[in-house]
Every structure is written in structure tokens, then in C-alpha cells.
Amino acid sequence: MKHAVTRIISSMAAVLGLLFAAPAGAAGPIELNMYYPIAVGGPLTKLVDELVAGFEKENPGIKVNAIYAGNYDDARIKALAALKSGKPAQLSVLFSIDIYELIEQDAIVAFDDIVKTPEEKAWLKSFYPSLMANGTFKGKVYGIPFQRSTIVMYYNKDAFKEAGLDPNKPPSNWTELAEMGKKLVKHDAAGNVQRWGVMVPSTGYAYWMFQAFAMQNGQVLMNANGDKTYYDNPAVVQSLQYWYDLSHKYGVMPKGTIEWGTLRADFLDGKTAIMWHTTGNLTAVKDGAKFDFGVSMLPASKRRGSPTGGGNFYIFKKTTPEERVAAMKLIRYLTAPEQAAKWSIGTGYLATSPAAYETKTMKDYVAGFPYAIVARDQLPFSTAELSTFQTGRVRKLLDDAIQSVLTDKATPQAALKAAQDQADPLLRRYRSAK
Amino acid sequence: MHRSLLVHVYGWLLLLPAAVLLIAFTHYPAIASLAQSFFSPKSALYPSQFVGLDNYATMAADPVFWKVLKNNVWFAVGTVPASIVIAITMALWVNGRIPGRGLVRMAYFTPTILPMIAVANIWLFFYSPDIGLIDQVLSNFGIRGHNWLGRPETVMGCLIVMTIWKEAGFFMIFYLAGLQAISPEFEEAATLEGAGRWHYFRRVVFPLLMPTTLFVLINAMINSFKLVDQLFILTKGGPDNASSLLLYYIYQVAFSFLDESYAATLTVVLLAILAVLAIGQYFLLEKHIHYQ
Numbered sequence: 123m124k125h126a127v128t129r130i131i132s133s134m135a136a137v138l139g140l141l142f143a144a145p146a147g148a149a150g151p152i153e154l155n156m157y158y159p160i161a162v163g164g165p166l167t168k169l170v171d172e173l174v175a176g177f178e179k180e181n182p183g184i185k186v187n188a189i190y191a192g193n194y195d196d197a198r199i200k201a202l203a204a205l206k207s208g209k210p211a212q213l214s215v216l217f218s219i220d221i222y223e224l225i226e227q228d229a230i231v232a233f234d235d236i237v238k239t240p241e242e243k244a245w246l247k248s249f250y251p252s253l254m255a256n257g258t259f260k261g262k263v264y265g266i267p268f269q270r271s272t273i274v275m276y277y278n279k280d281a282f283k284e285a286g287l288d289p290n291k292p293p294s295n296w297t298e299l300a301e302m303g304k305k306l307v308k309h310d311a312a313g314n315v316q317r318w319g320v321m322v323p324s325t326g327y328a329y330w331m332f333q334a335f336a337m338q339n340g341q342v343l344m345n346a347n348g349d350k351t352y353y354d355n356p357a358v359v360q361s362l363q364y365w366y367d368l369s370h371k372y373g374v375m376p377k378g379t380i381e382w383g384t385l386r387a388d389f390l391d392g393k394t395a396i397m398w399h400t401t402g403n404l405t406a407v408k409d410g411a412k413f414d415f416g417v418s419m420l421p422a423s424k425r426r427g428s429p430t431g432g433g434n435f436y437i438f439k440k441t442t443p444e445e446r447v448a449a450m451k452l453i454r455y456l457t458a459p460e461q462a463a464k465w466s467i468g469t470g471y472l473a474t475s476p477a478a479y480e481t482k483t484m485k486d487y488v489a490g491f492p493y494a495i496v497a498r499d500q501l502p503f504s505t506a507e508l509s510t511f512q513t514g515r516v517r518k519l520l521d522d523a524i525q526s527v528l529t530d531k532a533t534p535q536a537a538l539k540a541a542q543d544q545a546d547p548l549l550r551r552y553r554s555a556k
Numbered sequence: 557m558h559r560s561l562l563v564h565v566y567g568w569l570l571l572l573p574a575a576v577l578l579i580a581f582t583h584y585p586a587i588a589s590l591a592q593s594f595f596s597p598k599s600a601l602y603p604s605q606f607v608g609l610d611n612y613a614t615m616a617a618d619p620v621f622w623k624v625l626k627n628n629v630w631f632a633v634g635t636v637p638a639s640i641v642i643a644i645t646m647a648l649w650v651n652g653r654i655p656g657r658g659l660v661r662m663a664y665f666t667p668t669i670l671p672m673i674a675v676a677n678i679w680l681f682f683y684s685p686d687i688g689l690i691d692q693v694l695s696n697f698g699i700r701g702h703n704w705l706g707r708p709e710t711v712m713g714c715l716i717v718m719t720i721w722k723e724a725g726f727f728m729i730f731y732l733a734g735l736q737a738i739s740p741e742f743e744e745a746a747t748l749e750g751a752g753r754w755h756y757f758r759r760v761v762f763p764l765l766m767p768t769t770l771f772v773l774i775n776a777m778i779n780s781f782k783l784v785d786q787l788f789i790l791t792k793g794g795p796d797n798a799s800s801l802l803l804y805y806i807y808q809v810a811f812s813f814l815d816e817s818y819a820a821t822l823t824v825v826l827l828a829i830l831a832v833l834a835i836g837q838y839f840l841l842e843k844h845i846h847y848q
Contacts, residue, residue, distance in 0.1 A: 228600030378706030379795040514812035525795035
């Protein structure tokens with residue numbers, strides 16, 4: 123019944139499509155629909171339009187409709203809905219961690235199955251390996267990194283000076299973070315805190331921040347196949363304990379959860395001397411800071427560490443071979459060193475390949491603003507963003523566990539054990555699959 | 557005979573446009589949700605199959621479901637009576653002959669015309685610790701550093717206050733219309749009989765406003781279950797689901813977890829709650845209402 127309705131509607135849509143598409147002619151250009159999300163501030167749609175226009179100029183046979191689709195969640199919903207309806211997109215920029223969901227829906231193709239020439243195969247290997255981790259499944263590449271970020275530490279150099287600390291020596295490990303944080307906390311006459319030592323946001327992307335702590339403590343949170351989590355590993359429990367201790371033991375961070383959206387304003391207003399935030403905020407902090415600020419890698423416990431984040435290119439399965447070739451051409455253009463450099467400068471996102479940092483555009487920019495390179499230097503220590511099958515649920519379990527600890531509702535051990543016990547049955551059936 | 561058939565056809569044709577829209581956008585989705593709630597979610601790896609009441613069993617065992625349901629009840633208890641009392645008070649106030657009446661009415665109504673997303677963005681900064689408006693004001697009295705949205709104890713109260721601020725002006729408009737429909741003769745008669753203002757309000761005005769109150773009550777109740785825009789901006793349901801509401805959870809299940817079946821199951825529950833609320837209010841309040 124449902125199939126009959128779908129068939130009727132799609133045949134109607136096909137007829138309509140023919141009516142409207144006919145004038146374009148059989149020999150007309152290949153048309154590509156591409157959805158893309160924007161998750162940071164700034165006039166980025168304009169930048170995307172410019173990049174796409176540059177591509178169309180070089181490739182007159184291909185017409186690209188780049189469609190802004192809201193945030194990452196919206197973009198995924200729209201792309202999947204377009205797939206179910208008659209008019210699918212050929213490629214999209216979607217959240218890098220959507221890969222398992224897209225594979226489960228059988229929606230995307232592997233780039234290994236499209237590339238043919240040795241040159242194309244070499245292109246697949248031209249990106250930073252840690253940015254490929256989220257786009258690779260069972261040895262095949264499904265996602266090409268585009269708008270990718272990582273977490274860095276922003277610190278207020280004026281506050282460091284005021285506290286008698288060397289403004290060019292930000293904390294490099296957990297002990298220093300706590301010790302320096304104590305010195306950076308400032309009280310008013312009545313004993314109220316005027317400035318905190320450090321703030322790590324814990325709403326919206328709590329799991330992402332937590333991945334940094336866990337990685338620094340030497341433990342990843344999931345396996346590469348996306349069918350197992352390590353939430354209750356002792357090193358993971360210990361890292362949540364440290365996050366909790368920052369506010370409850372060392373008193374350098376406010377208690378309760380810290381809002382992702384207002385943290386930048388807090389930092390720019392001098393309410394905290396140090397914040398952990400995405401590199402995507404770099405340009406905004408640079409433009410808004412009225413004090414001397416610094417950017418550094420996150421501190422280490424057993425090692426340095428940060429997750430990567432952001433969006434990848436995917437090519438959808440419902441495409442003709444010609445469309446796939448055209449889509450890959452477009453992706454290659456947009457990720458080429460020169461364009462990647464332009465994109466990185468305009469946004470604060472990472473340039474995705476070492477070659478992009480060798481372009482003149484990027485070198486000139488880095489010469490004037492050295493902090494643009496901190497995120498890149500941290501890449502060798504980076505790990506994939508939390509992503510598994512059933513990723514929405516599995517991620518929320520961790521988010522809830524973190525927040526329940528930070529708000530004094532549970533101990534790290536109990537909260538993470540409960541999250542692990544709930545995540546395990548969700549993932550079990552994927553372990554035997556294929 | 558022939559003529560009466562024509563009349564019937566004519567009647568049905570008149571009804572058709574509304575019926576098509578109602579069925580397509582209200583009844584069909586409701587029934588489809590009910591049907592879907594008996595199946596497992598569909599994916600390319602695991603096709604959908606009939607699972608009976610499994611989804612309902614999952615729901616009964618889901619602590620987050622019970623938490624958001626409880627939150628929603630508190631949210632309704634916190635917002636509905638307060639909005640109504642404030643709406644009546646404001647309506648009585650701007651119904652009197654006060655200077656700058658138009659301006660005051662407009663001021664009360666302004667929160668209603670602002671989009672919820674914009675309002676939430678403003679209040680996000682109001683509630684922000686230390687730098688926010690509320691903490692700035694409180695700091696004059698030596699009270700500082702409240703992490704309003706970051707503590708489970710305060711976050712729901714914050715949502716309730718903002719929602720009342722947003723909604724009361726809207727309900728005021730209905731009460732204002734209700735007040736103006738009351739004939740001034742009642743007031744003259746009451747004054748002649750020597751009734752005080754409170755007595756007049758309690759015995760005359762309030763009973764005459766009951767149809768409005770029923771309408772507002774149903775709307776406020778329904779709104780408390782269907783208004784969740786603010787959560788996307790303010791808290792995303794956190795910390796640890798302390799501010800999550802049923803409809804927001806449905807959104808998360810459907811579009812973040814991509815589990816259409818479980819979302820359908822939760823939707824069925826939401827529909828049942830709303831139906832019971834609406835029907836119950838009609839039956840309970842019917843005898844207290846005096847339609848003029």
C-alpha cells in the first residue's frame with residue numbers, strides 16, 4: 123500500500139520533472155545538488171558561493187546548486203529526505219560523525235570505488251591522516267574532510283601577567299592547569315569570584331570536550347568499527363574525575379554546566395582566564411578581544427590530545443557514474459590546496475592537507491597571525507570525533523553521564539558505568555554484521 | 557428524493573476541502589504514527605518488522621521518558637496558572653481608563669510577537685552567570701555567580717519564567733476581548749447594590765469570563781506540551797535532561813537518533829495526553845461556564 127503510494131507520487135514527480143527539465147535538453151550540463159551546513163558565525167554562504175562560482179568557471183559542463191541547509195542536524199535531515207523523495211542530492215557536506223548512520227541507510231558510496239587513476243588514488247592520501255579517521259569505515263574512505271576543527275586553549279595574557287605568570291607559558295599539563303588556574307582566580311572584596319581560572323563548556327558538545335580529556339589520559343572512547351565504546355575504562359573515569367575536580371577540588375572552574383554558546387562572551391569579558399573552545403572561534407576571538415590573548419594546544423596528562431570535529435563531503439549512492447565523476451571533480455576542486463587555504467582563513471577551520479599550509483596565501487596569513495597554525499600542530503595528537511552506529515543515542519548517553527557528574531548527581535564511576543551498560547546492547551548487533 | 561441527494565452531494569462537496577486537509581495533515585499522520593509504533597525502525601541493514609508492543613515496553617523502561625514526562629507536568633503546573641493569573645491582571649489593568657493605555661497594551665503584547673528563537677537568544681544572555689542581566693542586577697545586593705541554566709535545581713524555573721513572560725501577553729488579548737464583551741450595566745447594577753470591587757470581580761466578572769478561561773486554559777495546557785523552541789537555544793534539554801520536555805525528546809529520537817518507530821511511540825503518548833486534557837477540561841468545566 124505504502125509502496126503503491128510512493129510509486130504513484132514518484133511517477134508523478136518524474137512526469138513533472140520531465141516537463142520542466144525538457145527544455146534544458148538531453149545534451150545539457152550535468153547538474154549537481156549539494157547541501158551544506160554552517161555551524162559557526164560569519165558570512166560563510168558567500169564564501170561557499172564564491173568557491174562554487176570558481177569551479178563552474180573552470181568546468182562549464184557542470185552546474186552546481188549549493189544549498190545552505192542550516193546546522194548539521196538540519197542538513198542530515200534534508201539530505202536524507204531528498205534521498206527518499208524523487209530529487210536526491212548527488213553530494214553533500216554532512217557531519218563527519220554521520221558516517222555510520224549513512225552507511226546503515228545505505229546512502230553513500232566509498233571514494234575508493236570511484237577513483238580510477240593513480241593520481242586520483244594519490245589525492246585520497248593527500249589529507250592529514252587524523253582527519254580521515256572519521257571518514258573511513260572498514261578500510262574504505264567514505265568522507266573527504268572539508269570544514270574540520272579541533273579544540274584549542276585560548277588564554278588571556280593580561281590575566282597571566284596580573285597573576286604573576288609568564289604569559290608565554292600556558293599550562294602544558296593537567297597539574298599546571300590546576301596550579302595556574304588557582305593563581306588566575308580573582309576574588310572581589312566580598313569574596314565573590316570575579317574571574318575564574320578556566321572554563322570548559324559542557325552543554326551541546328559535552329562529549330566532544332570530554333574526548334579531549336580522555337585522549338590526554340591515553341584512552342579513546344570508541345573503536346574504529348563504531349560498534350564498541352569504552353566509557354567505563356578506568357582511564358576514562360579518571361579523566362571525568364579530573365574535569366569534576368577542576369571545579370570541586372581545585373576551585374578554578376564554576377560548578378554546574380558551562381554554556382557553549384555564551385562562553386566566548388565570558389572569555390572576551392574577562393570572566394575566565396582560560397577557555398577550551400573550537401578553532402572555529404579563532405577569527406571571532408581575534409576580532410573581539412580587547413586584551414592580549416594567546417592560543418595553545420590543550421594540556422597533557424599522559425599525552426596531548428584533542429578530538430577533531432566538523433563536516434565531510436559524501437557522495438550519495440543514488441547517482442549516475444557521470445554524476446559521481448562530476449561530484450568528485452567538485453570535491454577535488456574545493457579541497458585543493460589553494461581553496462582549502464582560502465576556506466581556512468575565512469573561517470578558522472583547519473586547512474585539510476599539508477599542501478594547503480605550503481601555499482603562499484596560507485604562509486602570508488600565518489606570518490601575520492601565528493596562532494592560525496596551533497590547530498595544525500595539534501593534529502598529530504588528535505583522534506576521531508565520537509561516532510558509532512546508533513550514534514545519536516550512544517553520544518547522548520555520554521553527554522548525560524558527563525552532565526550528571528558535573529551537576530553533582532552521580533559519581534564518574536557510576537555515571538560512566540551506566541552509560542556503558544546502556545550503550546553496549548545498542549551496539550551488540552552491529553558487531554556480527556558483515 | 558433526487559433533490560435531497562443533490563443537497564447531500566452539495567454538502568459533501570462543501571466539506572471536501574477542509575476534510576482533505578484535515579485527513580492529510582492531522583488524521584493520517586496520527587494513524588500512521590500509531591501503526592509505526594508497532595514496527596521496528598527501518599534501515600538498509602535491518603529492515604522494519606512487526607514487533608508488537610516492544611516499543612512501548614522500551615518506553616516504559618526508558619528513564620529519560622519518565623524524566624521528560626515529569627518535567628513536562630512541572631512545566632505545565634508552573635506556567636499555566638501563573639500565565640492565566642497574570643493575563644487577567646494585565647487585562648483588568650489595561651481595560652481601565654489609564655493614561656497611555658494603547659502604549660501599555662502594546663508593551664504587554666510585545667513578547668508575543670517576538671519569535672521564540674529570538675527570545676531564547678536574549679534570555680540566554682539574561683541567565684548567563686556573572687555577565688548576564690539577572691546576575692548583574694543581583695550583584696548590587698551582594699548575590700553573585702548563579703549558574704542559572706547550568707544547575708538542575710534552577711534550570712526548569714528559568715524556563716518557566718521565560719515562558720510566562722512570553723505567553724501572558726497573548727492570553728491577555730483574549731481576556732481583554734472578554735472584558736469588553738461584558739455589558740457596563742452589570743457594573744452599574746453592582747455599584748448600586750453596594751458590591752465592592754473584589755466582590756464584583758469574583759461574583760460577576762470572573763464567571764462571565766469562564767468561556768475565555770476555558771479557551772485559554774486548553775491553549776495554555778496544549779502549549780506547555782508543544783512549545784519547545786526555546787530548548788534548542790537555551791539548554792538542549794540539559795543538564796542531564798533536567799529541562800527536557802516530551803516533544804523535544806521526540807525530536808531528538810526522530811532526528812538525532814533517527815529512530816522513527818520509537819518517536820512514533822512517544823508521539824502516540826503525547827497525542828493521548830493532549831486528547832485526555834482537552835476532553836477532560838470540557839467535561840470538568842462545562843458546568844461552571846456561563847455562555848451568554
